[in-house]
Amino acid sequence: MNTRAAPQTFDPAATTHATPVTVAYGDGIGPEIMSASLRILKAAGAAIAIEPIEIGEAVYKAGHASGIPPEAWETIRRNKVLFKAPITTPQGGGYKSLNVTMRKALGLFANVRPCTAYAPFVPTLHPAMDVVVVRENEEDLYAGIEHRQTDDVVQCLKLITRPGCERIARYAFEYARANGRKKVTCFTKDNIMKLTDGLFRRVFEEVAAEYPEIATEHMIIDIGAARLAASPQHFDVILTGNLYGDIVSDIAAEIAGSVGLAPSANIGPHGAMFEAIHGSAPDIAGRDVANPSGLLLAGVMMLVHIGQGAVAARIHNAWKRTIEDGILTADLARGASAREGVAAVVGTRAFADAVIARLGEMPRTLAPVAYADAAPLPVPEAAPRVPARKELVGVDVFVHAADIAPDALAERLAACAEGLFDLTMITSRGVKVWPQGLPETALVDHWRARFKSKPGLALNKAMIARLLGRMAEAGIDFVKTEQLYLFDGKPGFALGQGE
Ligand code: NAD
Helix, strand or coil, rough: CCCCCCCCCCHHHHHCEEEEEEEEEECCCHHHHHHHHHHHHHCCCCCEEEEEEECCCHHCCCCCCCCCCHHHHHHHHHHHHHEEEECCCCCCCCCCHHHHHHHHHCCCEEECCCCCCCCCCCCCCCCEEEEEEEECCCCCCCHHCCEEECCCCCCEEEEEEEEHHHHHHHHHHHHHCCCCCEEEEEECCCCCCCHHHHEEEEEHHHHHHHCCCCCCEEEEHHCCCCCCCCHHHHHHHHHEEEEHHHHHHHHHHHHHHCCCCCCCCCCEEEEEEEEEEECCHHCCCCCCCCHHHHHHHHHHHHHHHHHHEEEEEEHHHHHHHHHHEEEEEEEEEEHHHCCCCCCCCEEEEEEHHHHHHHCCCCCCCCCCCCCCCCCCCCCCCCCCCCCCCCEEEEEEEECCCCCCCCHHHHHHHHHCCCCCCCCCEEECCEEECCCCCCCCCCCCCCCEEEEEECCCCCCCCHHHHHHHHHHHHCCCEEEEEEEEEEECECCCCCCCCCC
């Protein structure tokens, strides 16, 4: 959101062309907060043509495991802009998260979550906080590729791609540039995940060089999250991966005042989805008490995205003024009707009425916002790359074997490798247990055996197939393989801990 541009006057005639917007009313409090938000958008002069779709709980229960019927996909793909209230994911197995499905199917690679304090009107320990979390939205552990491999061991694949890193890093810097932001901080855990998080960080540093006017820093996610919680004013834009971003943005929203206030934009080359970050709050559904602010502010982001910045600013300023006037929903008043500054604790509908009544007014204490009537931020393409020279040098074979000592297992595995490979290492949960393991290391029924090609022997896939064939004959239960490659002479695999 461009909160730093020059103020603008509102001219409804400038926005006569209505932009089609797909609207999902959602579940739980969804219909109430969506109706309230749309009422405000319309009263403010938003030129949008609404096309409603039904997604969520009822659709899941009607037998669509994805929570979305085919005709809704068509509407979303045609309009390219989705304004979405929260939905309820039914309990129990078999239901896929609709949010994750939509983000990935539509290629919404960037999740932008502004977390701003509205002190003193919304209590917070961090009145100066104004942080935007830019979260990668499609990759990482959220690829959802999970397998059970043995009795004791399940795994989840963490997939990080160079094009994915490039796109999200460029988006973060483009966002910073377009919104007058001064610094981008990258959070990773590259001290542990040297290949995956290492790539995210390396690409961040490469892309940063193209934006010399923007300051950059990198923090290991654990200390970064701790600093964010203690001194959020240190941060401006935070760029991070999918899982870290999910967690960090909720922390940021909560310490800014309330997760109930935070909007979220999901942006991709083929469309965009705008939503609140909170869920469907079934505990308060249908009671006219829910706070529509998170969804409304997502609507503000949507209007900026579709080039109706003046209307967006009109709504955001009226909303700020409403909060300043002490008109609060129960979640923000936090039971303190007597708190200084709380004039009235109101329900969803009355809150929307209060915002509508203030359209055209400016906040008196909080900074007024102005949004440029700009086209959507360009979605940067990843640069084409020359493929690296790839050389096969070995294979890791994962084995299911219970009640066996590392030495005995090594003997059986080495026998299978005779004349083809050298068995160089066995690990248990990533820690080397052979050769020269420590007796203290806990063992499970899942082993990774590393086979390296013999010196002078050119390795090929047929030799790996022969190794596996011998293992099968020997009754060794291999559950997974990973080839070991050098890319342009550099190892494309991590060392075992202790190797
Ligand atoms: P939730 O965010 O719905 O609720 C957590 C708490 O915050 C509840 O006490 C609720 O009453 C309160 N709350 C949330 N939004 C509020 C608002 N606007 N005004 C006032 N109070 C509000 O989280 P949950 O209870 O863990 O999840 C409920 C359902 O929502 C689940 O089915 C979950 O899968 C789904 N969910 C959907 C989305 C989405 O669609 N984007 C996101 C998160 C959770």
